[in-house]
Amino acid sequence: MTSHNLNIKKALNLSEYPQMRSGLILGFVLLTFIFSGCSEQSTQSDAIEQTKPVSEKTISIKTEKSVTERLQSKDFQTVYEDISIPNLKKHIQYLSSDEMAGREPASKGDRMTAEYLIEAFKKLGLKPGNGDSYLQKVELLAINSKVSQNLKIADIEFNASENYVASTRQKQPLRTLTDSELVFVGYGINAPEYGWNDYQGLDVTGKTVVILVNDPGYATGHSDLFAGNTLTYYGRWTYKYEEAARQGAKAAIIIHETAPASYGWSVIKNGWTGTQYHLPRNENSGPVVDVEMWINIEKTKELFSKAGLDFAAEKTKAQVKGFKAVKLGLTASVQVSSTFKQSGSNNIIATFPGSEAADEHIIYMAHVDHLGQDTSLEEDQIYNGAHDNASGSAGILEIARAYSHLKNRPERSITFIGAAAEEQGTLGSKYFADNPTMSLSKIVGLINMDSINIKGRKKDVSVKGFGKSELEDVLKIAAAFQNRILIPEAHPERGYYYRSDHFSLAKKGVPGLSAGGGTVPLNDIEAEIDQRIGERVAKCYHQLCDEYSEDWGWYGAKEDLQLYLATGYILATSKQWPNWYQGTEFRALRDNMMAEDLLAEPSH
Numbered sequence: 001m002t003s004h005n006l007n008i009k010k011a012l013n014l015s016e017y018p019q020m021r022s023g024l025i026l027g028f029v030l031l032t033f034i035f036s037g038c039s040e041q042s043t044q045s046d047a048i049e050q051t052k053p054v055s056e057k058t059i060s061i062k063t064e065k066s067v068t069e070r071l072q073s074k075d076f077q078t079v080y081e082d083i084s085i086p087n088l089k090k091h092i093q094y095l096s097s098d099e100m101a102g103r104e105p106a107s108k109g110d111r112m113t114a115e116y117l118i119e120a121f122k123k124l125g126l127k128p129g130n131g132d133s134y135l136q137k138v139e140l141l142a143i144n145s146k147v148s149q150n151l152k153i154a155d156i157e158f159n160a161s162e163n164y165v166a167s168t169r170q171k172q173p174l175r176t177l178t179d180s181e182l183v184f185v186g187y188g189i190n191a192p193e194y195g196w197n198d199y200q201g202l203d204v205t206g207k208t209v210v211i212l213v214n215d216p217g218y219a220t221g222h223s224d225l226f227a228g229n230t231l232t233y234y235g236r237w238t239y240k241y242e243e244a245a246r247q248g249a250k251a252a253i254i255i256h257e258t259a260p261a262s263y264g265w266s267v268i269k270n271g272w273t274g275t276q277y278h279l280p281r282n283e284n285s286g287p288v289v290d291v292e293m294w295i296n297i298e299k300t301k302e303l304f305s306k307a308g309l310d311f312a313a314e315k316t317k318a319q320v321k322g323f324k325a326v327k328l329g330l331t332a333s334v335q336v337s338s339t340f341k342q343s344g345s346n347n348i349i350a351t352f353p354g355s356e357a358a359d360e361h362i363i364y365m366a367h368v369d370h371l372g373q374d375t376s377l378e379e380d381q382i383y384n385g386a387h388d389n390a391s392g393s394a395g396i397l398e399i400a401r402a403y404s405h406l407k408n409r410p411e412r413s414i415t416f417i418g419a420a421a422e423e424q425g426t427l428g429s430k431y432f433a434d435n436p437t438m439s440l441s442k443i444v445g446l447i448n449m450d451s452i453n454i455k456g457r458k459k460d461v462s463v464k465g466f467g468k469s470e471l472e473d474v475l476k477i478a479a480a481f482q483n484r485i486l487i488p489e490a491h492p493e494r495g496y497y498y499r500s501d502h503f504s505l506a507k508k509g510v511p512g513l514s515a516g517g518g519t520v521p522l523n524d525i526e527a528e529i530d531q532r533i534g535e536r537v538a539k540c541y542h543q544l545c546d547e548y549s550e551d552w553g554w555y556g557a558k559e560d561l562q563l564y565l566a567t568g569y570i571l572a573t574s575k576q577w578p579n580w581y582q583g584t585e586f587r588a589l590r591d592n593m594m595a596e597d598l599l600a601e602p603s604h
């Protein structure tokens with residue numbers, strides 16, 4: 001990732017270029033129309049009562065006239081209504097069957113999943129999305145790191161797993177830190193758009209930085225600092241290590257505190273020991289520090305008092321703009337030894353070339369992998385992952401089928417990506433983001449489906465990372481066609497936006513949507529489904545019981561797929577380039593990307 005720099009944009013006066021028009025410049029007109037034609041005949045043979053979409057409804061919405069006309073066209077409405085619950089069921093049942101053994105990356109089930117998707121894409125007339133192939137190979141590197149010499153800072157007692165963890169992303173059998181100088185860099189954030197740089201005037205080359213988790217907005221609750229209570233990417237632990245590496249640090253220590261991390265020490269302990277999957281590093285990979293560590297809060301307090309400082313007081317100072325990093329006058333030593341295993345999976349990429357601007361893409365993405373199986377278990381050993389994410393994989397197949405039946409192919413290309421190894425750290429989508437099959441500046445927007453809504457029909461649409469990009473303006477129009485409104489996700493402080501595949505592209509500047517489901521059931525019938533399935537979804541997340549069931553809220557799933565279809569269709573038949581909202585963390589990246597694109601193609 002390059003540094004944020006807007007000079008190119010300024011120099012070019014980009015507002016003259018159509019691609020760079022910020023905002024969806026829509027001519028809003030008020031019009032009333034009949035949104036008619038529900039032809040879905042339920043083939044559900046069981047007695048589950050659900051609320052079918054009504055056959056005719058009158059909606060008056062305020063929207064762009066041409067968008068309305070496009071969505072109202074018989075061509076679009078026919079495929080919109082044709083999103084099929086029986087098809088969805090068939091795909092999910094197959095993909096989550098025991099035969100697939102939990103779709104672990106590089107397993108037989110993983111290959112069978114790819115075959116199934118490719119077969120379906122071919123039948124629907126989609127073209128290969130990676131040259132003449134539907135596959136993009138994703139090499140995976142399994143690293144098993146162990147502490148071979150315990151962390152040593154002054155005379156403090158450290159115990160691996162108990163009060164600190166240490167690992168490496170480097171393919172090196174030994175990584176040794178010897179008397180590396182410790183510097184407390186506060187939140188360890190360099191964010192020009194928030195006027196914040198904890199590394200200002202600081203050289204941490206070869207040193208070990210000590211970093212607070214989350215960001216000053218969350219810590220203070222001040223809405224004018226970062227995004228207030230909503231977690232920004234600067235608050236994620238992944239960012240902390242990345243920025244430390246960009247600054248030249250040799251190692252980084254993140255201070256664990258349960259509230260700002262949003263999880264307890266046990267998650268650190270389990271997550272940072274044992275095998276970790278990574279993409280093998282190459283010339284496209286950003287820098288990484290030699291050793292990544294977390295320490296718990298008790299040891300942190302001890303460390304600060306050894307340095308003659310009060311942790312709470314230093315933390316408060318770090319929450320104020322203009323904070324200056326503090327040399328702790330202590331050094332750290334630790335040694336990590338690692339073993340490696342290489343394997344491989346595939347992203348599946350298929351496309352409907354656009355009729356006019358085939359180089360411009362709308363992307364639908366869903367991860368195809370899940371956790372595999374655990375042969376040490378007595379009875380059920382298979383993590384079927386029916387909801388997570390056979391449902392999303394089935395979703396892209398059904399949306400692809402809808403596009404395949406359009407009489408008029410949209411102007412822009414529609415591209416589907418079945419992403420590999422998401423559960424191992426969104427690795428397939430990261431690989432795609434580093435090795436895209438089209439220029440990232442030609443991706444108009446991305447819609448990610450990681451576990452579609454099975455909790456019944458809703459009056460609203462929950463948006464992860466609400467308030468990030470103008471894609472939400474498009475989603476809002478599509479939602480209005482369903483008489484739904486957009487709402488922010490329930491827990492913005494947990495940073496769910498940064499935890500699935502769309503984020504791999506967002507991090508490069510490509511706007512992505514992760515939205516679906518909602519909080520207000522359509523009626524009493526849907527409320528019962530919400531209650532019953534909601535409990536199960538919460539209980540079965542990443543558990544053996546995430547299995548296919550006939551009693552899911554299928555009409556909610558259908559309605560959300562229709563929402564994604566309409567959102568993508570508006571984009572695919574438009575000339576607009578939705579950007580990140582001004583002041584959000586990925587805006588500068590997108591602006592720079594588009595500016596570089598214009599430098600490369602001045603006539604565009």
Ligand SMILES: [Zn+2]
Nearest residue numbers: 388389450451
């Ligand atoms: Zn998932």
